[in-house]
Amino acid sequence: MTEDYRLDTILAHAGINTDEATGALTAPVHLSTTYQHPQFGHSTGFDYTRTKNPTRAVLEETLAKIEKAQHALLTSSGMAALVLLFNGFPIGSKVVAARDLYGGSFRWFNEQEKMGRFSFIYTNTEADMMAAISEETDYVFIETPTNPLMIEFNIKRIAERAHQYGARVIVDNTFYSPIYQNPLVLGADVVLHSATKYLSGHNDVLAGVLMTNDDEIYDKLFYDQNTTGPTLSPLDAYLLMRGLKTLKLRMEKATQNAKEIVAYLESSSAVKEVFYTGKGGMISFKIADEKRIPHILNTLQVFTFAESLGGVESLITYPATQTHLDIPADVRHSYGLTDDLLRLSIGIEDARDLIDDLKIALEY
DSSP, X not given: OOTTSOHHHHHHTTTTTOBTTTTBSSOOOOOOSBOOOSSTTOOOSOSBTTTOOHHHHHHHHHHHHHTTOSEEEEESSHXXXXXXXXXXXXXXXXXXXXXXXXXXXXXXXXXXXXXXXXXXXEESSHXXXXXXXXXXXXXXXXXXXXXTTOOOXXXXXXXXXXXXXXXXXXXXXXXXXXXXXXXXXXXXXXXXEETXXXXXXXXXXOOEEEEEXXXXXXXXXXXXHHHHOOOOOHHHHHHHHHHHTTHHHHHHHHHHHHHHXXXXXXXXXXXXXXXXXXXXXXXXXXXSXXXXXXXXXXXXXXXXEOSOOOSSSOEEEOTTTTTTTTSOHHHHHHTTOOTTEEEEEOOSSOHHHHHHHHHHHHXX
């Protein structure tokens, strides 16, 4: 496929006509763990599936195209991608990060800091982050929008500031996906996704991906992944490729639904604050009466009370006891992630059914 095709076409054609031997329309699932050498000193380009797998390679090529990257590297989960990336950083590296971030990322960062591997400066706002970046900074880590308070950071401004001091910028693009944001184009050095979420879109694949335009960064990641083995299985790569085909359609429908739901939430006396950026399917809101949260979670029928996000089904999550449990309560409360907050991942159902479900749970 040429680079000239537009995003919708690249997505719809993911894996199409990549098997020249048979002419298969979709990319085959290559389950073989090892590959025959044509003769001594020659290789097909595939030797052992931990190093490189044909199904995974086709998907990585597609992911790189939609994220405007030269390189993509699939991993066994979003956290595997994060750990693979950070494990390649020198001991003693100094990281500036947004305070509002996924609880699993914080948990791992906190463990590394306790062991003395890295040190972190956490910032609440973009202005704080800009001020914290200095000649001592080695890396900047951003989720934008943040999880779960939906704070947006200007990637271009932050990248320009970081690069002035030789620091590299990592952006977790899970919430917006390449449909709404291309961090590499804006100056980021590495993009991270929990591909379990919007890229897959069906709550049936655990996957992560790292993308970059920097050959040196990619070579290091490829070497470390081959050495330590956090690769994505061929079957999961196939399922992710299939889900990817409808990414734009799903994101657009989730956004359409989310805007209608936000309008309802902002009109409800049961809700005191709504957090939404205007695009994507992620919404957070604070309940006027925190004691009603168990009732709300137990009453909902169309929304599913579960962790994760980005699937075709709408989910509701209580960060205080689920995704952000490992962040100490006093720390969470200090930046606004209080115990009255609920997070919604909006799917592709009829928005009227989702709103009716919320009305019954919130107002009765």
